[in-house]
Amino acid sequence: MPPRQLQTLANDKWLTQIASHGSPPPRLYAWTAANLSGTGAHNREPRKDNDSRRIHMLGIGNIGRLFASNLASLPDRPPITLILRRPELLAKWYSINCQGIQIVRPGVDGSGNKTSSHKSAFDVECWCETPPPHGPIHHPFPVNKLIVTTKAASALPAVDRLRRYLAPDCAVVMVHNGVSPLWPPHGDEYLEQRYPNGGAPRFFSAVTSHALWSMGDFCSMHVAPGDSVMGPILPAGPNGDIEASSPCPETPSAGQGLMQQIKAAKGLQFRSVAWRELWLLQLDKLVVNTTINPLASVLRCKNGQLFENSHDSVIPLIMDRLLQETCHVIQALVSHPASCPMVGPDGVEPLNQRYTVCQMRDMVCDIGKRSAANTCSMLQDVQAGRLTEVSELNGWLLDTAARLGCMALPTHGALVDLVKGRVALSKEELARRLVLKEKAL
Template identity: 40%
Template structure:
């Protein structure tokens, strides 16, 4: 009976009683044993388009190292600019396929093309690792963080994989850990399901801080380790779940070091907000994506092209106006039940079907 009251993802976690896995950190040295120079934090790639003047050398404080899990477009955006932080910390990019280690060895580093300034930022001052339960057959054998706890974790995988990635590394998470999810959708860790998951997976008094980062920047992929920052915007970061610290009962989640570090990272315009605000911002982003994505898919165009016309007689403008009107009307006349609030998939599906229906009426 109890399992029927939980969503499928939570039921699966609650039924899993296995200990967290031991993970090995593969590097390009495990693929090409003689290649170990281009990945060191002290090496870098420079050319005439690389903004060398504002690049700051990372701190040697390895205890505060940042781990970016899933360095896709959003991960590359933040990696590029966190490396340029006035108090830059060493950064490790955690890739999801072994083949990417070889690609990293052969490439010029993380590239971010900024269309606004016309600059291309290239940086190879990162460590790159692939985390797996498989022990390397050659090269150095190293456990993730040498078996210690991770402190600053930035998860920028696809939304559906985010919690699974965090769960896989829970052996290396504890009360000193700050985990930030930078993804679309609503976090699964909000009450009522989040606390159940956390109490099942972590011992009392050793719970990480979990936060969400809602990113509005438009970033597109141009190849492995290369992205285009096509539409600069802003982002918001705030806590989702935190445990009270018995040694510092007055400590607030907004005092979290990693949250403050991300909020002070240059050029990504990330604002620090409260827990309640980040919940609302996640819902707003979900509604926007659910309204816009079906239209861009139908028209096979980029998001920015939806808003190039201000003509009220334009069919596309009429569709968008109708969507906004109906969403506003529904929110004013019907208060969602708590289960509907937590189920982002239901909201997305309803809005997508409505967008397609309105589109077919006008065309």
């Protein structure tokens, strides 16, 4: 009997829907500033853009603003198009008070904050299915280079929605929390469904450790600088085999060009990594995010407050419970046949040694202390009344554990419910909710 294939680990319902429905992608309209005015006749004359350096960006949250600001600061700046989803946001961008993309950096040694602003550096459009009621009517340009910085749940559906406008061999860089749903075997299944005749995008993923919090629609505070690590997903060799060990495999020109542009943006602290290393770095960040983010969200605290009291036994005990459950799932994942392409020639044992509570505790504490002043993205979402990524983080662990036949994850499960319920607790109340032993209090 063949090994049981690992079922889809993220966006399960959406990927299942793709397999059963071959619906064509929507035809989109590219709204510009000219469509916001109440005057102006329709104009269907096609636009032309032959600049191969152009970068399209989808998602202008904290990370999107950081990438956009740094790319706009390049001496030889490429043309950049910011893609918005709603006409209302386009109107805000072109309002008289909008300063464009702003990144605020805290001052050092008592000096004031430093703000970098970029507005004229960008072409800004809203791509939606509704034609504009007035002004010129245009459809999106073909996209050769796309950076996606939406929430994890929206990233792949957003790219799929744009596939009518993605040029053959377009380079797509996805920057989001959680584990990409395109790792084998699911990436191949997606490409077979959506691009049966070839011409599929070349997918890359980026993991970033920069810490930011939002100060408004287009403004973010860059609390703690980090780095950005990028690599290919499903890199194929000339014979279709996977080249997992090369940090810079042969890529179409759009992919190479985009990697060079991101690398030139010094503030992003970019480096490229091999395919296998990228998978492990996504798992590493998952460990951090599934520990710090839900705890900070429920306790309503900054990251550093989870680590500041060395005599407190409650938070460390909760963290160890979380890490025990997380490491159990990851060890089961790396041992599964579906993970063989990512594990590599050294086998499973080095990864089992990597994903231990002791090793992961040190990593979580180090990152938590370095981002001490930051309010994590999950808490920012809770405070703003937005949907959080807890389903794509801790929920991903729960789903993966169930599909792998692992033990239950009661601590993660309880935190998922608390975050979804937007419950705020003290550490003592949280400990009681998690049924920790009385002596820990």
